[in-house]
Amino acid sequence: MFSKPEKTGVFIKRVFAEMVSVGIGSLPIVIIVSIFQGAVTTIQTAYQLITPLIPKPTIGTVVSDSTILELAPTITSLVLAGKIGSHIASEIGTMRINEEIDALEVMGINTSSFLGLPKIIAGMFMVPVLVIISIFLSELGGIVAGQLSGVLTADQFIQGARMTFKLFTLQFSLIKAFTYGFIITSVSSFHGYYTQGGALEVGESSTKAVVYSSVLILLSDYLLAELLL
Amino acid sequence: MIELKNISKSFQGKEVLKNISAVFEQGKINLVIGASGHGKSVLMRSMVGLIKVDNGDILYDNRVLDFENYDELKEIRRDIGMLFQSSALFNSASVEENVEFPLKMFTKMSKEERLDRVNFCLKSVNLENANKKFPAELSGGMKKRVGIARAIALDIKYLFCDEPNSGLDPITSRVIDELILEITNNFKITTIINTHDMKTVLDIGDNIIFIYKGEKWWDGTKQQIKNPDNKELNDFINASFVL
Numbered sequence A: 001m002f003s004k005p006e007k008t009g010v011f012i013k014r015v016f017a018e019m020v021s022v023g024i025g026s027l028p029i030v031i032i033v034s035i036f037q038g039a040v041t042t043i044q045t046a047y048q049l050i051t052p053l054i055p056k057p058t059i060g061t062v063v064s065d066s067t068i069l070e071l072a073p074t075i076t077s078l079v080l081a082g083k084i085g086s087h088i089a090s091e092i093g094t095m096r097i098n099e100e101i102d103a104l105e106v107m108g109i110n111t112s113s114f115l116g117l118p119k120i121i122a123g124m125f126m127v128p129v130l131v132i133i134s135i136f137l138s139e140l141g142g143i144v145a146g147q148l149s150g151v152l153t154a155d156q157f158i159q160g161a162r163m164t165f166k167l168f169t170l171q172f173s174l175i176k177a178f179t180y181g182f183i184i185t186s187v188s189s190f191h192g193y194y195t196q197g198g199a200l201e202v203g204e205s206s207t208k209a210v211v212y213s214s215v216l217i218l219l220s221d222y223l224l225a226e227l228l229l
Numbered sequence B: 001m002i003e004l005k006n007i008s009k010s011f012q013g014k015e016v017l018k019n020i021s022a023v024f025e026q027g028k029i030n031l032v033i034g035a036s037g038h039g040k041s042v043l044m045r046s047m048v049g050l051i052k053v054d055n056g057d058i059l060y061d062n063r064v065l066d067f068e069n070y071d072e073l074k075e076i077r078r079d080i081g082m083l084f085q086s087s088a089l090f091n092s093a094s095v096e097e098n099v100e101f102p103l104k105m106f107t108k109m110s111k112e113e114r115l116d117r118v119n120f121c122l123k124s125v126n127l128e129n130a131n132k133k134f135p136a137e138l139s140g141g142m143k144k145r146v147g148i149a150r151a152i153a154l155d156i157k158y159l160f161c162d163e164p165n166s167g168l169d170p171i172t173s174r175v176i177d178e179l180i181l182e183i184t185n186n187f188k189i190t191t192i193i194n195t196h197d198m199k200t201v202l203d204i205g206d207n208i209i210f211i212y213k214g215e216k217w218w219d220g221t222k223q224q225i226k227n228p229d230n231k232e233l234n235d236f237i238n239a240s241f242v243l
């Protein structure tokens, strides 16, 4: 009666659940950070470039390029490292100290892949999605801030943004996001999984997950720039 | 039947299990007794493959538990149910989902068949009408019962219980003991219980081994333990009774 596993169905459901958790759960913070980031970058760039020799659309170019290439993927991912990373590490860490992982293991389940894999897949898929949203909202924040402060018009901003836009920049940004998604979810799953002790140690794992993810994000940011640019 | 042959285990140079050999019989309640910290949990966790022993063999009806061979280990684990000291329920899942989980993972049952089985298991532990509750809403005794129901969801051959009565009042402890006895008899399984509860020993124990400082210090039956010929065991038993 109890022969073949129904695992694939269960697995796909778990991946979807994690996607919702990672994606929808992080949306509010990504929205807030992105809009302000675009707005602030625009105003500060304008402040630094305020000379009649430089045409207004250049501000749009600078803001747009730095948003796509660096700010949206990296800043968003650092924020996500804090949000998703601590969540994953404390979730898995709590399961560890409650002996839930042992219970799964005794049932004959390969716990590291059962718990980690859906989160990693969800992260590699959803972080790029969140970064695309972030790029879009940052540009929007920049346009609105430029308009409101009278620094440059929406048309000038968009004109500047288009001037140097290359598809590769966007691709590069998504490669970063994909890498960061993997880093955040795998590092945090690891630290949660190897938690030992009690509630205090779960907190420590959670902190470690955020710190190590952030450092690895910055390191890989540098490496990817070296390799691909 | 489960057989242990010369099991040893050290942690950071400290020997926690010393050359333990034992036999746990099918259809019987096999008790492992001893004071806290003497190695009962490490022994049980070794037996289910959560801890890798340094030396010795563990045999499940002549199948060797091989730590290196994960597929075989999984095969043996399909026949194992375990009740953890902390109950180890999945906190993010309801009672029903907890018991359903092994069925979902390892059977091809339809949703209705699974629910039938879940309700059967919950009925076996006298826990009806709690399907939709979450672990945080349950008392310690109820958690243990859900833990037992989950452990027997699949047709198991071996049931492990690590201190099933810890944290429970004496009356609830007896209820849990009775349940484990009933399940053992009904399903003819090999049951192993870690305990330091002498009431459990005298109520439901068939075979008993006494662990002292990581060694098997004594083994015998319920009749034999009433007149122990062993100082440490005698001290352990005497410490349990106030009257």
Ligand SMILES: Nc1ncnc2c1ncn2[C@@H]1O[C@H](COP(=O)(O)OP(=O)(O)O)[C@@H](O)[C@H]1O
Binding pocket: B011, B012, B016, B034, B035, B036, B037, B038, B039, B040, B041, B042, B043
């Ligand atoms: N993972 C571990 N690492 C190091 N020491 C351990 C570990 N698990 C248990 N021990 C030690 O092994 C001894 C026996 O513990 P345990 O089996 O939990 O005792 P009990 O009989 O109360 O269940 C204790 O001294 C404990 O500190």
Ligand SMILES: [Mg+2]
Binding pocket: B037, B040, B041, B042, B162, B163
């Ligand atoms: Mg113990």
